[in-house]
Amino acid sequence: MATHGARGRSGGRPTLEEVAARAGVGRGTVSRVINGSPRVSDATRAAVEAAVAELGYVPNTAARALAANRTDAIALVVPEPETRFFAEPYFSDMLKGVGAALSDTEMQLLLIFAGSDRERRRLAQYLAAHRVDGVLLVSVHADDPLPDLLAQLEIPAVISGPRSSAETLPSVDSDNYGGARQAVEHLLSRGRTRVAHITGRLDVYGAQRRVDGYREAMSDAGHRVDEGMIEAGDFTEEGGHRAMVALLERHPDIDAVFAASDVTASGARRALRDAGRRIPEDVALVGYDDSAIARHMEPPLTSVRQPIEEMGRRMIDLLLTEVADRRPLASRGLERRQMVLATELVSRSSS
Amino acid sequence: MATHGARGRSGGRPTLEEVAARAGVGRGTVSRVINGSPRVSDATRAAVEAAVAELGYVPNTAARALAANRTDAIALVVPEPETRFFAEPYFSDMLKGVGAALSDTEMQLLLIFAGSDRERRRLAQYLAAHRVDGVLLVSVHADDPLPDLLAQLEIPAVISGPRSSAETLPSVDSDNYGGARQAVEHLLSRGRTRVAHITGRLDVYGAQRRVDGYREAMSDAGHRVDEGMIEAGDFTEEGGHRAMVALLERHPDIDAVFAASDVTASGARRALRDAGRRIPEDVALVGYDDSAIARHMEPPLTSVRQPIEEMGRRMIDLLLTEVADRRPLASRGLERRQMVLATELVSRSSS
DNA sequence: ATCACTGGTGGGAGCGCTCCCACACTACCT
DNA sequence: AGGTAGTGTGGGAGCGCTCCCACCAGTGAT
Numbered sequence A, B: 001m002a003t004h005g006a007r008g009r010s011g012g013r014p015t016l017e018e019v020a021a022r023a024g025v026g027r028g029t030v031s032r033v034i035n036g037s038p039r040v041s042d043a044t045r046a047a048v049e050a051a052v053a054e055l056g057y058v059p060n061t062a063a064r065a066l067a068a069n070r071t072d073a074i075a076l077v078v079p080e081p082e083t084r085f086f087a088e089p090y091f092s093d094m095l096k097g098v099g100a101a102l103s104d105t106e107m108q109l110l111l112i113f114a115g116s117d118r119e120r121r122r123l124a125q126y127l128a129a130h131r132v133d134g135v136l137l138v139s140v141h142a143d144d145p146l147p148d149l150l151a152q153l154e155i156p157a158v159i160s161g162p163r164s165s166a167e168t169l170p171s172v173d174s175d176n177y178g179g180a181r182q183a184v185e186h187l188l189s190r191g192r193t194r195v196a197h198i199t200g201r202l203d204v205y206g207a208q209r210r211v212d213g214y215r216e217a218m219s220d221a222g223h224r225v226d227e228g229m230i231e232a233g234d235f236t237e238e239g240g241h242r243a244m245v246a247l248l249e250r251h252p253d254i255d256a257v258f259a260a261s262d263v264t265a266s267g268a269r270r271a272l273r274d275a276g277r278r279i280p281e282d283v284a285l286v287g288y289d290d291s292a293i294a295r296h297m298e299p300p301l302t303s304v305r306q307p308i309e310e311m312g313r314r315m316i317d318l319l320l321t322e323v324a325d326r327r328p329l330a331s332r333g334l335e336r337r338q339m340v341l342a343t344e345l346v347s348r349s350s351s
Numbered sequence C: 001a002t003c004a005c006t007g008g009t010g011g012g013a014g015c016g017c018t019c020c021c022a023c024a025c026t027a028c029c030t
Numbered sequence D: 001a002g003g004t005a006g007t008g009t010g011g012g013a014g015c016g017c018t019c020c021c022a023c024c025a026g027t028g029a030t
Helices: A016-023 A027-034 A042-055 A061-068 A082-087 A089-102 A117-128 A146-153 A176-189 A205-220 A237-250 A262-274 A292-296 A308-324 B016-023 B027-034 B042-055 B061-068 B082-087 B089-102 B117-128 B146-153 B176-189 B205-220 B237-250 B262-274 B292-296 B308-324
Strands: A073-078 A108-113 A134-137 A157-159 A171-174 A195-198 A256-259 A284-289 A302-305 A338-341 A344-346 B073-078 B108-113 B134-137 B157-159 B171-174 B195-198 B256-259 B284-289 B302-305 B338-341 B344-346
Touching (some): A016 A027, A027 A042, A176 A195, A176 A205, A195 A205, A195 A262, A237 A256, A256 A262, A262 A292, B016 B042, B073 B089, B089 B108, B146 B157, B157 B308, B176 B195, B176 B344, B195 B237, B237 B256, B237 B262, B256 B262, B262 B292
Parallel strands (some): A073 A134, A171 A338, A195 A256, B134 B157
């Protein structure tokens, strides 16, 4: 008789052992069937599967995690306050892609916000406890210590936008440079000449690349790049508004604006309206992300579409490979581990 | 020598045993310190804490879960597609409250969507594996089988809106009946007499209670309740629009509308505008939720505020008690386990 | 007949905890 | 002195898996 074997046995969930007894085989064989090993005869497999069904057996995750040293869970870490997560369609689209890619997997997705210092400390603790097999990092700033922590803990991770051109982590990104060029070239092709740019947070590498794209598209078209036509934003509505006000003050003759996000564009639109400018007659406006906001804006916003859901899916693919390949520091070259997806300009009536 | 002891020991995380050796005590003592048991002398506790710090010990969650038969995780189950989750501020506010209440806990929150049949099957499997200690259920419909599954699995659960007046699960709700009365009485006090109501999904108990509140506020004020002035919506923008169109067709002389949610009100507003009605001059409009939408609507929307964050916090309190008290079927009376929070009318220019 | 192999299989050992029993050792009664 | 409680504490047993080694047929080559 077990000393305290009955504790917590709510309803007496069947164990591997019981399934084995029922099927008339050994524990190892049942484990093999459960885990889809090919080294089991068809007859045995059928017997085990029958026993599993009869008993309603469900593997005990904790036991498996302990024995196999894995958790079957990955975390999507958002280093932002929750508010921004809900305000920016970028995140929800990403989540959709990630969820889709994970849905035919046994993997569980954990959504973790780490906006405040406190939350970040909690997260560090959490990661140190190895409660996930891998981590998806979105929207990481240049000086974020998180990636290094992950590396030190040897937890596989994939980042959604490289921190710099020298990123060492596997990453998935859209072609920010190319997307920005598409936007600017589009505006120029419409006969606009005084094109301004409201940037994103410049500690985000992707935002920098968009500035680069803006600059080079302008100069390649034979325009002098006026630094006064570039104003820093921060991806928020408020930032877009502020930047637009500043731009109008410096250059009242602006006839086009390329904003680093749709939300930013929405703020810019408000400032333009307040200043009595018509869109697109007086000023053409182009955003970035092609989110729901772009479609519902008045007038509908031309925007650079990033395949965000697709990016989410690719990130999962990369991460799962990484998790599976976890042989000791096997990091083969980075060739296959950094991917850049193409963007597409969606033209609407704001330009 | 262990046979395969070295497998997967990435970086050699210290174990309880090692901490014990270092501190010169037994395993049990370290466990007691880690779990904050009072039956440890101060000197011993200090020694153990020092060893923990030196070694950077972090408990292995899987081992703990296996031995103690708990997971230290709870799930927030949203029986809706993700899209609705992001579209409705109700959920994000709830999440905020829940997150806040959980932040000084060791508990991990899992966000699980179960909108499609497929996702629901996955969820059932997940719950059967007892991967969480408790479940928070939001936005449950009258005929949802989930609560029964939870009961059968003996998993503690708290529901955010009772399914009926005979709800057996612990629940937290706002006073839907009272809130609706506030809205209607407000409209009547402004001199409106032909007040219509666009309902929420009627398979949600709270939506029914709002209808009850509307009915009784009208008749208490001496108005005959005209069933033609009640039109079913479904909490969506589209539903609100559709309902408003139907109402206007039947009763062109409507001078006030109480909508069961802000999103619904937003749809109604569109229909009213299209029909050339001015708000509030021709028709006064009141919503429900007091979400960001209400504040940003044009004109700003009068709305019934539910303390959603507070509700989230209370749900966690209830659930944690439930989880802790998990003695065999101890369900003491329901007195303390169903709470109703007061609402508040926030008056803006739409009424 | 003997010697490889090769697919299948059983079951011991061990993952790192928690629980609880047993055993000090003290302090305070009769 | 001999009980009788209490405090702290050590460590065995066990949670339900996975891993891997040993073993047992069969099969074909020698």
